[in-house]
Amino acid sequence: MRYELYYWDGIQGRGEYVRLALEAAGADYVDVARTKGGEAKMMKLMQGGATPSFAPPYLKAGKLLIGQTANILLYLGDKHGLAPKTEAGRLWAHQLQLTVSDFVVEIHDVHHPVGSGLYYEDQKPEAKRRAAGFLAQRVPKYLGYFERVVKANKAGKGRHAVGARLSHVDLSLFQIVEGLRYAFPKAMRKLEKTAPRVVAVHDAVAALPRIRAYCESPRRIPFNEMGIFRHYPELDAE
Amino acid sequence: MRYELYYWDGIQGRGEYVRLALEAAGADYVDVARTKGGEAKMMKLMQGGATPSFAPPYLKAGKLLIGQTANILLYLGDKHGLAPKTEAGRLWAHQLQLTVSDFVVEIHDVHHPVGSGLYYEDQKPEAKRRAAGFLAQRVPKYLGYFERVVKANKAGKGRHAVGARLSHVDLSLFQIVEGLRYAFPKAMRKLEKTAPRVVAVHDAVAALPRIRAYCESPRRIPFNEMGIFRHYPELDAE
Numbered sequence: 001m002r003y004e005l006y007y008w009d010g011i012q013g014r015g016e017y018v019r020l021a022l023e024a025a026g027a028d029y030v031d032v033a034r035t036k037g038g039e040a041k042m043m044k045l046m047q048g049g050a051t052p053s054f055a056p057p058y059l060k061a062g063k064l065l066i067g068q069t070a071n072i073l074l075y076l077g078d079k080h081g082l083a084p085k086t087e088a089g090r091l092w093a094h095q096l097q098l099t100v101s102d103f104v105v106e107i108h109d110v111h112h113p114v115g116s117g118l119y120y121e122d123q124k125p126e127a128k129r130r131a132a133g134f135l136a137q138r139v140p141k142y143l144g145y146f147e148r149v150v151k152a153n154k155a156g157k158g159r160h161a162v163g164a165r166l167s168h169v170d171l172s173l174f175q176i177v178e179g180l181r182y183a184f185p186k187a188m189r190k191l192e193k194t195a196p197r198v199v200a201v202h203d204a205v206a207a208l209p210r211i212r213a214y215c216e217s218p219r220r221i222p223f224n225e226m227g228i229f230r231h232y233p234e235l236d237a238e
Numbered sequence: 239m240r241y242e243l244y245y246w247d248g249i250q251g252r253g254e255y256v257r258l259a260l261e262a263a264g265a266d267y268v269d270v271a272r273t274k275g276g277e278a279k280m281m282k283l284m285q286g287g288a289t290p291s292f293a294p295p296y297l298k299a300g301k302l303l304i305g306q307t308a309n310i311l312l313y314l315g316d317k318h319g320l321a322p323k324t325e326a327g328r329l330w331a332h333q334l335q336l337t338v339s340d341f342v343v344e345i346h347d348v349h350h351p352v353g354s355g356l357y358y359e360d361q362k363p364e365a366k367r368r369a370a371g372f373l374a375q376r377v378p379k380y381l382g383y384f385e386r387v388v389k390a391n392k393a394g395k396g397r398h399a400v401g402a403r404l405s406h407v408d409l410s411l412f413q414i415v416e417g418l419r420y421a422f423p424k425a426m427r428k429l430e431k432t433a434p435r436v437v438a439v440h441d442a443v444a445a446l447p448r449i450r451a452y453c454e455s456p457r458r459i460p461f462n463e464m465g466i467f468r469h470y471p472e473l474d475a476e
Contacts, residue, residue: 019338051330054337054383066329068336070308075329076243091313092289098306099292101336105343106276113351114364115371133353145292145303152288 003029004060006042011227012070012175012220014104015057020171021073023214024205025080031219068095073168077235082168093162093169098150098170103142107179108228110134110235120225120232131235135187140182146173150197158197159204166208172204173198179229187237241267242298244280249465250341250413250458252307253295258409259311261452262443269457307334311406320406329365331400331407334387338410345362345417346466348372348473358463358470369473373425377418380434384411388435396435396444404446411436411441417467425475 003022007015015031018041020193022029032038045065046053053067057073066072074094077083083093106117113130114123150156155164162169177199179186192199205211224227241260245253253269255281260267270276271294283303284291291305297313304310312332315321321331346354351368352361388394393402400407415437419426443449452458461467 051326051333051335052383052386052390054340054380064326064329066333068333070331071333071336074332076286088289088302091302091309094312095291095304095306095309098309098339102292102343109351113347114367116373117371117375123367126367129352129361129364133355137355138351142292148290152290199406201332231446 001028001062003027003223004032005029005057006032006045006059007057009033009039010221010224012179012223013057013227014174015174016221017059017069017168018059018076019048019219020175020182020211020214021076021080021168022083022167023210023219024171024208025076025082026210027076027080031220033098058199070094070101073172077168082166082171084167089163093167096146096161096169097172099142099145100169100176103176104228106134106138107183111230111232118232124234127232127235135191135237136186139187139191140194141186143191143198146198147195149177150201151227154199161201166205170201170205171211174202174211177202179223182223183231185230185231190237239266239300241265242270243267243295244270244283244297245295247271247277248459248462250417250461250467251295251465254413254459255307255338255406255410256295256297256310258413258449258452259314259318259320259458261457262404262409262446262448263314263320265314265318284288306411308332308339311335311410315406320409322401322405327401331405334384334407335410336397337380337383338407338414341414342466343381344372344376349468349470356389358468362472365461365470365473373422373429373475375466377422377425378432381429381436384436385433388439394439396438398441404443408439408443409449412440412449414449415440417461420461421467421469422474423469428475 003019005015007013029072033042042056049063049065057072058065059070059072066075077093083090109122110131111127112123113126120127150161153161160170161173166206243253243256243260244324245251251257277415280294289303295307296303296305297310304313315331321328349365350361351364358365358385378429388399391399398404398408399411
């Protein structure tokens with residue numbers, strides 16, 4: 001079966017967590033909006049059908065059309081061995097993925113604290129205020145949490161957040177570290193020293209042949225200032 | 239089995255979506271933080287164990303300790319018939335619940351646009367700016383989405399968002415309507431006219447004997463200005 005991924009062209013955004021899972025699984029998929037006429041197809045699918053999504057990404061898997069990033073990863077985790085098979089393990093991996101989702105919302109809202117309908121340029125003073133608390137309190141809180149999770153997971157031998165094998169959680173933590181380094185390079189130089197185990201999970205993912213090949217391919221869209229992780233120097237640490 | 243729910247005393251917050259599911263299911267549970275010494279027990283459980291949570295709510299179900307609101311509802315939905323049994327139906331209900339979660343973040347951030355670590359009083363001008371876009375664009379977008387979902391679900395006969403039976407999605411939509419009415423009474427008088435089907439789902443939930451009994455009991459904490467839905471008249475429509 002060839003999956004159809006629907007997500008905005010031009011940005012990594014939330015679609016990237018799905019792309020990383022598909023790539024790590026070696027799954028056959030087409031990134032529809034990046035093909036000719038694909039964006040129109042995506043918009044049409046968002047309006048109708050039995051299970052319309054509030055927003056991209058969504059994944060067509062045979063007859064299923066699945067929306068919400070963490071929900072898609074719950075599905076792919078089961079199908080491709082990217083999550084534990086036990087009930088307890090699946091719920092735990094999903095819980096961590098939902099905490100990644102919460103973190104992603106906060107990362108986005110640093111540059112859009114007043115509203116997603118306004119330009120960054122219309123909310124720069126508010127963004128600067130939000131960035132200060134984000135870097136001082138929120139990033140340490142999230143990274144500290146995931147650091148404790150990786151530490152407690154003895155079976156992962158420092159390479160995996162959940163169990164003894166690669167999961168969608170590892171892949172998403174890879175993206176979080178990559179993105180924070182891009183968006184806040186000065187702050188991250190200090191912050192990632194406080195979360196060496198999270199960085200080790202990132203490094204283990206980065207070394208996977210399929211992920212390395214993906215990141216070097218044109219399928220990986222570079223970070224930019226239209227996505228979730230944006231490098232605005234004025235929002236980084238001094 | 240008696241469930242143990244862990245959530246802050248004094249507010250409905252995210253715990254309320256879990257309480258509504260437990261109440262609708264007639265499940266046996268204890269709201270631990272509202273018992274003597276319960277909050278200390280909650281804080282201790284957040285720090286340790288095999289599956290620590292980033293934040294409350296979490297639910298102890300036998301040996302399982304499950305965090306993240308939507309994840310808890312995924313579990314309870316399966317155990318208590320509050321979600322469809324098919325793979326497609328479960329994923330669809332969960333997708334809608336995750337969209338409720340996104341909406342809840344936005345509702346919270348109206349009064350905390352700059353940061354959750356600051357008081358509302360320290361971000362009032364920013365909150366006023368955010369509230370304007372929230373009421374003009376975001377609430378109509380979310381309510382419009384759920385309105386289409388309920389309309390498309392013929393099996394629900396106007397009473398249910400998913401399938402022919404009560405689900406955790408209906409319960410959460412009930413809470414969304416209740417909360418928006420409390421927080422933004424002036425704006426909601428107009429807004430809910432645009433989403434009569436969502437209001438009908440709310441009304442069907444409100445009429446359930448178990449939910450009616452719950453809402454009239456001291457177990458239902460009243461809305462207040464420490465929770466997610468806060469009534470600040472200056473943020474409501476003119």
